[in-house]
Amino acid sequence: MRHRKIHVGIGGASGYAGGELVRLLLQHPDVQITYLSSHTYAGKSISTAFPGFAAHHLPPLEEFDIQRAAQKTDILFLAGETGFAMQVAKPLLEAGVRLIDLSADFRLRDPAVYAQWYRREHSAIDLLDEAAYGLPELVPHSQLREARLVANPGCYPTAALLALAPVMAQGWVDTESLVIDAKSGVSGAGRSKFGLDYHFAEINESMRAYGVPSHRHTPEIEQKLSDVAGRAITVTFTPHLIPVTRGILCTAYAKLVRPFSAHELTVHYRRFYQDKTFVVVRDPGDFPATKHVAGTNYCHISLTVDERRGQLVVTSVIDNLVKGAAGQAVQNMNLMFGLAESRGLELPPVFP
Structure with missing residues (x-):
């Protein structure tokens, strides 16, 4: 005690x-x-x-x-x-x-x-x-309990990995087809970012891609997806800056290796995350918004299948400052000290 x-x-x-x-x-x-x-x-x-x-x-x-x-x-x-x-x-x-x-x-x-x-x-x-990689939904909790040093994941990798891990683990997608499109609020750049692109008049009512194709979170996404898939993985990753304060919306695309229905895949996602407190898998086509997780440590996921092209489309949302940074860090701390991972973190979203 x-x-x-x-x-x-x-x-x-x-x-x-x-x-x-x-x-x-x-x-x-x-x-x-x-x-x-x-x-x-x-x-x-x-x-x-x-x-x-x-x-x-x-x-x-x-x-x-x-x-x-x-x-x-x-x-x-x-x-x-x-x-x-x-x-x-x-x-x-x-x-x-x-x-x-x-x-x-x-x-x-x-x-x-x-x-x-x-x-x-x-x-x-x-x-x-x-160093233990601190994504508790995809890493054995024993590694985090025993760790002296935890590497807290990046915000984009958190959203992308949670969106794709369930199908990557089963080998159900063509790994050469992975495309990750993600949008982040301006707070993701940090408080000390004072470049012209971050002035109110520049970012307000505007959106742009950046870091293409060399955003620094790319190798982190590829490293963990490779762990999950059991072989080397590369992805096309395109981040975008959008005129909101906080939140990440990630949409990932992958060719399915055989026909699946959205219902089948949703059932699989729910089983994969069934004991994961902070992942909510919503009904097929019930796509989440960043407002649904604002201020919380939750990740909401929904998916559909484009049957014409045999393609999975899966969307995840997180608060980039909470599940994408500070909240996930507290979740890791809880595990390191033998506490329930949700201790102090089961906050409802701030809405609207």
Whole structure:
């Protein structure tokens, strides 16, 4: 029996994912936030970065310090830019702190693939084999319970993998035909993104594809789909930026290897996810909207079959900041500490 609450810290607490972690952890019955860092707001209250937290008593923001973080936390969420976690992970682990990295530093097992897609050399190669990939619906929970270091999945990969895993696991689709089309709200770019494309007048009432065909989430999607399928998989992945604050809508297309009805496939999806708290498989053709999961850790999925072409069309929606980032990180933390994975996370959506 646990005699005290889990002491948690957030490195990079003033970003969008960091702020969502604070929001979710404040209502978690088994944790206490004991450490918050931010380079931009060091020395200030979290309410300076997020005025909505003004009524809550939280530690002040400070410059990240490995020793102080290790002294104050049992587990640390690393919500900084890609490249930060691999610099600090080893000394934190040596100090006995467990880590959940929300960046891409430990998602890819091959350091050469990381260097190719992220254009930097990996500086903690010895930790790559140890890192557990934190998609609880597709990873044995025993791996997460025992992990010292969890690589929290990217937002696009979470939506795409949950949409395709059930048919990939059965070998029911032609793996040469996989096309993933995904749309994300602007918060997916992060809070420090100040490029021209993200100005209100540029993004409002407009949509565009980006990162084609070289978005950095592509190898992460391919790596996990290859694990599920048992052989090397490549995909065509096209992300789009849309004028909403949060949410991802992913539509995946694949040629079926034999005739299936939408009803058959829906039954299979429901069996595949039958004990997965945060996946809701809806009726065939009842396609979900991003509003249906806003502010929650849920993924809603629906599918249909284009019988003329023998093609599966499956749509998934998530909140990119919750199931695509902070919520999934808390879900992983729950499993790491032997709690129910849904602890503190069964929130209804904010609607409308």
